[in-house]
Amino acid sequence: MLVSVFPGAGLAQDSGSALDQRVRAFLESHRNEWHDLNVPFEDGQVLYDLIIRNKYRSALEIGTSTGHSTIWIAWALSKTGGRLTTLEIDPERQKQAIENLEAAGLRDFVDFKLGDAHQLVKELEGPFDFVFSDADKTWYIQYFKDIDPKLKSGGRFAAHNVLQDISGIREYMEFIQQQPGYETTVDRTSNSGIAISLKK
Numbered sequence: 001m002l003v004s005v006f007p008g009a010g011l012a013q014d015s016g017s018a019l020d021q022r023v024r025a026f027l028e029s030h031r032n033e034w035h036d037l038n039v040p041f042e043d044g045q046v047l048y049d050l051i052i053r054n055k056y057r058s059a060l061e062i063g064t065s066t067g068h069s070t071i072w073i074a075w076a077l078s079k080t081g082g083r084l085t086t087l088e089i090d091p092e093r094q095k096q097a098i099e100n101l102e103a104a105g106l107r108d109f110v111d112f113k114l115g116d117a118h119q120l121v122k123e124l125e126g127p128f129d130f131v132f133s134d135a136d137k138t139w140y141i142q143y144f145k146d147i148d149p150k151l152k153s154g155g156r157f158a159a160h161n162v163l164q165d166i167s168g169i170r171e172y173m174e175f176i177q178q179q180p181g182y183e184t185t186v187d188r189t190s191n192s193g194i195a196i197s198l199k200k
């Protein structure tokens with residue numbers, strides 16, 4: 001039995017499969033090499049745990065960048081039998097993300113879409129049970145409004161950077177906390193913060 005080097009990530013239940021070993025090795029070797037607004041390692045663990053615990057299977061990520069959170073989400077979905085759609089507007093970042101997912105052995109669990117998420121989110125059919133919002137913060141409220149009808153009951157809408165002083169965040173937090181159909185908590189594992197809104 002392998003000893004987990006990712007405490008808190010729910011990996012005690014890992015099978016120690018060849019894929020697990022490959023993903024772990026990739027994440028460990030790249031741990032200090034994410035420089036494109038990527039989530040901290042600890043927040044990747046939070047996303048992973050959320051998906052595993054709730055057995056989510058249909059996920060959407062808004063803001064791929066070079067794919068750090070994408071790897072954590074796709075890894076969790078590889079265990080639940082799920083699939084991720086991820087959106088990015090920058091072709092160079094998306095290209096790097098695809099290479100990273102290939103290197104981690106997770107490419108087959110992800111649909112990469114290139115374009116403006118303002119439009120793409122409206123066009124996506126859904127339904128989703130897990131959404132990670134990590135692109136332009138001033139559009140968080142509109143992303144939520146567009147996703148809401150496509151989010152399953154029991155699903156979660158997670159928004160990144162909510163503990164940071166970034167334009168759009170204060171307005172988003174005021175808005176989301178007033179949504180009657182949702183219960184929102186803030187994960188403070190890292191300084192970035194993730195607002196996690198459960199659809200009742």
Ligand SMILES: C[S@@+](CC[C@H](N)C(=O)[O-])C[C@H]1O[C@@H](n2cnc3c(N)ncnc32)[C@H](O)[C@@H]1O
Pocket residue numbers: 036037038039062063064065066067068069070087088089090093115116117118134135136
């Ligand atoms: C904070 S980074 C995402 C980090 C990523 N989740 C990770 O952990 O690796 C935000 C990304 O959203 C992208 N982005 C910003 N506005 C966008 C839009 N309107 N449509 C699609 N992508 C957008 C940016 O190009 C950037 O790569």
